[in-house]
Amino acid sequence: MSDRTMANEKNNAGIIQGGVHQNHLHDSAHKHVSGTAIYIDDLPELPGCLQVYIGMSEKPHAKIKSIDVSAARKAEGVACVLTADDIPGINDYSPVMGDDPIFANELVEYVGQSMFAVAADSIDNARAAASLVKVDYEELPAILTIEEALEKESYVLSPNEMKRGDSATALERAENRLKDRILIGGQDHFYLEGHIALAIPGEDDDVLVHSSTQHPSEVQHNVAKALGVSDHCVTIEIRRMGGGFGGKESQPALFASVAAMVAKKTGKAAKVRLDRDDDMEMTGKRHDFIMDYDVGFDASGRIEGIEFIQACRAGNSADLTGAIADRAMFHADNAYYLENVTIKSYRCKTNTVSNTAFRGFGGPQGVVGIERVIDAIANHLGKDPLEIRKVNFYGTTDRNVTPYYMTVEDNVIHELVVELEADADYAARRADIRAFNENSPFVKKGIALTPVKFGISFTTTFLNQAGALVHVYTDGSVHLNHGGTEMGQGLYTKVAQVVAEEFQIDNNRVKITATNTGKVPNTSATAASSGADMNGMAAQAAARTIRNRLTDFAAQKFQVKADEVRWLPGRIQVGAEEMTFPDLVKQAYLARISLSSTGYYATPKIHYDAQKMQGRPFYYFAYGAAVTEVEVDTLTGEYKVMRTDILHDVGKSLNPTIDLGQVEGAYIQGVGWLTTEELVWHPSGKLWTHAPSTYKIPACSDRAPEFNVRLWDKGKNAEETIYRSKAVGEPPLMLGVSALMALSDAVASVGGYKIHPGLNAPATPERVLDAVDRVREAAAG
């Protein structure tokens, strides 16, 4: 295991403490461990603060004939009950399409849909009162699966197609051809802190909402829309979330809107805090997919033509499904050149909760699809899947154009994979495993190496912008604010490092402050792994403006040229003089120099034609690879991950410790998604796995006993990103795909590796045992 223990970060003259590329600790670490880090539910409540319970639909699809809330209104402790009729503004909290009612009015479309809210003096009273509400439903036929939706052509958005070359002809001509269907399950975010919003009414139309959100600006717009007031009346603040993972991008708007409406109606503070079950039932998840593929390949395993049909479960509304399904298409290639390719995408409307962003945003599902194809080819040809992977990797000078016509300019996948292969001793271990399996009748081992190439940028181009605000106070202390949010990923810490570096002051002189729509407006979600790339650049720009002013001021005052003002660690050299940052700042203040600035960044180079699905949607790609080894009990289907080896490219890391944490955490989350995390719906349309008792994310022992993880030391962003670093939030999640493929490899052993197990995800013990039996039967003929 790597030694994460911090290098001694003494402020010697040579280097500031907590600048860029340093293993600077998460700014809140000491508060996390002592219980003093404040999450929204920890904020002291104002006197009379109301607790709000949201009443939910019990039917997957029904007309609401009536909602009778009269008994609830009279119940003990109740301050108010809100239904669709009580919304002052517009009854919608959707991010894009206007199809997410705050309170269902005439129609409910999933079990768990919000219908009304009860605010009371305690959550117990609110919940009890909510149970008195009588809803008269007229049930309608419900579509609960992707298959049904496809059959009935029930979509939230129209189907989409991406095409390059002539896949039909290539398939016909191909020497070998395989077709199959892949099932890929969804995933609950299971952030440890559930959704929460605390609204505090202000004067006139004003309201302040503390919202656990990755997207304060969108929450602001939605709250204003619900209240029927201008955006400037609404302030959203978030210091930290207890995890987000995409689940707090579009959905917090609902809870913030409800809290704000209660607060404005009653004049009291109001809190909406979901308990775990309600959170899991009410909020969307990673999209599950059904993928059909048809692939043609030559004797070496090189793909000549391929067609994918990707159908995902959007749930009852569009939410972010359009961009998510697009990203699944953008990643149907993963790291492989697909010369003749057609990808069709169906965005299925079902009577289940509306699915939403989740780390990877559709990309991981696309990657699972192509990796399954590669394994099927390998099993068919009797070759090592890694060999097939290499044969199909993107080239660096040719075979380097994606299905969406973007040239891959920064490809490092060959180099990185070869390095990992050697590090992890892949070939020898693979041979050992085969020998082991020969002599082990019940426990079978498997191994797989899978790569990831992940596109960085929002594919909706206009979202690639960010803002920051930096103040320098007269004592030289710095106040930093930007549009990015902190959900544990260390964004605040990284951006503070950038600012400390800019001013050449110790990091502890930079105060990190809560994200607040009143400070930096019109921000994009902290999503698409872009947080540090964009907010780091924006904050650097803000700090640089101030630094330039200070430089100019110093040059003028001391009568030197601007380039004779040198920013050294902890001090500034001005010609022959040397002064500290606070000294310079004080003098500048007295000379009436502005010590505050905004900063702004827009990602360059990107352009994209959404109609044709062509262009350069991504500024650059992030790369990585992982080897996972598993053991499978072929009598029960149980399995254990025994060893993991990861090599991941984060460019020139802003903070190696934080990046390592992201890589490890994402890998484990990816493994969880593909193994034990199974979402099961009851035939009545209700989510059956709505708590950790039934929904199983990885526990401590699920981490392999041997776990080697390394950031790629050759990594350097080819583009001019913030200090040449690369985004790290999402890409490593797909390293977890290696676990699914390792399980497949272990299962394939029972059929002499000739029969592709077709192991679907999540590969629960049940699915693994079924695959074992299937392969055995097929092998027996």
Place this chain on the structure above:
Amino acid sequence: MSEGIRFVFRGEVREIDKIDPTLSVLRWLREVEGASGTKEGCAEGDCGACTVVLGELVDGSMQYRAVNACIQFMPTLHGKQLITVEDLASPDGALHPVQKAMVETSGSQCGFCTPGFVMSMFAMKVSEGRPSRDRINDVLAGNLCRCTGYGPIIEASEKMYDAGPETAFLEEEKRVVALLEGLSSDAMVETADKGRRYFAPARVDDLARVYTDNPDAVIVAGATDVGLWVTKMHKDLGTVIYLGRVKELKEMRVASGYLEIGAGVSYTDAWDEIKKHYPDFGELIRRIGSTQVRNAGTIGGNVANGSPIGDTPPALIAAGARLVLRKGEERREIDLESFFIDYGKQDRGIGEFVEMVKLPLPKAGSKFRSYKISKRFDQDISAACGAFMADIEKGQVKDIRICFGGMAGTPARAKHTEAALIGKTWDEETVKTAMAEMVKDYNPLTDMRASEAYRAKVARNLLYKFFVETSQVGEKVNTRVVGDRELAHV
């Protein structure tokens, strides 16, 4: 009788005269005390974000155990010390070695799970020496982290030991011991709030009396089931009788061929003793809930709860356990198997409680195995749990008892399967024949944990696994992917 509850909190004795008997420790901390360091992640004992440590005087010395504050009821704190994350740093703000190690390894990302991890790790550090990785897995099985992937936390769990013994804490402990000694008594503890009453007798005779007088009361042992009736089902339990103080029910002894386990003995306390006699039953207990759940939960409660998916009943029934029930002054002893009448129905009369579980010591040469099948190895509820106890003499099956949980409305014997084995040669052919008989024994359901087909198939395969594990000669093949693999061969 003593009115109200007394416990040690923040170094002082806290006295509360009236308290809602089912108010959770977590809600009290956060909503009454305004101590928000302890977090709620699930309110059902599954995530560990709410982990606190209870200090208790046991036979004169302090014992520290992590529990889930979200499902522990306030009055059960009586006579104990409640330690939360806010207590660890020293008054001058210096972090405790556990906290320091977590900071230095970057053991927190979003930080929401962190206080809970810190408390689980703290309980380990004050109670035991440097752990193995397996031990760390067990200690942390009840703490979920969605961010870190656990690596840095595992590292911190080792590193925190570098700081050496808990000198400051042990100094303070002396004072706490004196406070707790002052609270110790054999008198019944009572409290009430808004018409809900709470009794916590210290002697079994008092328990028998108070339960006879209040036959509608809900008995609470570790509250790892009952707690969820309140936090998840939002039930009003009315009167509550707590068993956790009853001395006689905490006893465990070997007597006339049985291991007698008092109904109030926690999994944690029963573990070693059971493992000694039935190593594989020990492995099963390791996989019940988590450290927090095992510190609170009891085998008595697991049985009395009557759930078809409890993990100990199949093992106990296969081993031929008996149950001692008591009502007032009357006791009766039955085969545990006959306690489970039907789904939701047990052989327990009004005012009658479980006094002890009697686990027969294994006969020489008999073979026992228990297998728990779940999606995740740690802290998961079984899709199916099977236990096998066989006497094989000279290659012949003299006797075999097979019991499964998760396959029927109660924990149930596989009588047809057993019949197909008894008196036969213990070989592959017999076993295959018997496996086919199992369809007559079980008609399992499909639910969120597994399908009917998987349950049926895996149950058959477990019989086969039992056969493989108990019939091998020469070099032993591996049949397990978790736990101590050698258990397959004992």
